[in-house]
Amino acid sequence: MIPSDHFVRFYNEVFKFLDKRDGLEAYYKEISRHQELHCLQLFMEKGLQGMEEYWGHIRVEENCICTSYIKDEVRYSYMSRCPSLSKVLDSDAEPCRKYCLHCPGWVAPLMTKCGFYYIKYLRALDQPECYSVFTEYKDKIEAIRQDLIRQGFKYIFTNLDDSEAVEINRTKRHQIQKAHQ
Amino acid sequence: MLRYQENNELHRDFHGTTNTTLNYIADHYGVDALKMILRKTGHDVYKSIREKLEKGDASELIEHLNWFFYRERGKYQLTVSENEIVFEVFECPAIRHLRKLKLDPSPHVCLQTSEVNAGMCEGTPWHSEVKIIGEGHCVQTFRKEADHDSK
Secondary structure, three states: OOOHHHHHHHHHHHHHHHHHOOOHHHHHHHHHHHHHHHHHHHHHHHHHHHHHHHHHHHHHHOOOEEEEEEEOOEEEEEEEEOHHHHHHHOOOOOOOOOHHHHHHHHHHHHHHHHOOEEEEEEOOOOOOOEEEEEEOOHHHHHHHHHHHHHHOOOEEEEOHHHHHHHHHHHHHHHHHHHHHO | OOOOOOOOOOOOOHHHHHHHHHHHHHHHHOHHHHHHHHHHHHHHHOHHHHHHHHOOOOHHHHHHHHHHHHHOOOEEEEEEOOOEEEEEEEEOHHHHHHHHOOOOOOOOOOHHHHHHHHHHHOOOOEEEEEEEEEOOEEEEEEEEOOOOOOO
């Protein structure tokens, strides 16, 4: 058994293997499908509040140093110390230089499936710090993206290019939420 | 002393992600590739355990087995003698959690034990072996070569 404490160090080895074979993107999609087990119903039924519940639980179990809040139908999250990258940097094995990419790699397809726009940004790939924003309003994420570009952020990840699917799934989510009211 | 001191909260759902990953790598790249990744994890991530084994010091390996299975509430018995460590796991915490998540354990689930253990022992006088007794029940043995003196 790989202890759950050490999973991310195994994950890092998987990323290095897949990166050499140009296989990261397909693997992220598989992880995204796996994560639906934990998140899909919660996010579809409770929306941003469901995200607060899920990542609130993750914050405790994974020992994150993170703050988040919802304001004007937008969820903001700031991770000031990511435990995942921190462990990978504190390892005798070499870190995968693309380690941070797995996070938007699985979150973005899940958000598209739940009908939310998402943007994640970070200053560097070797610092355990990042920002994420979630909302169902395309114009809000687009405005953040433009602002980040102006500020010179190098690493910006978003599902804005999948807006057609986001819009369809947003309608589905609204129907599910209405049925639960 | 453990190289990786872990004593905070646990995120057991990582066993589910490991399970999905084992299947994914085996299905797309083959079981040999999966074994290679796991063995490299044992060799590189647990360098500290391996380097101690090289010197004939099994203390970190023993502490590792005991601490992480205790921490995950595994049921096990650890028997240590000079040249042999026998670690019998009666209820694997990873498989127990997979069942809790209603996930079928990967057909490769026990490779994470056999290959990581083998990676830890690579280039050392120690050899590892895993006997599967039943679901979640195995005997892991680490045996030191009889004619190998500590460096």
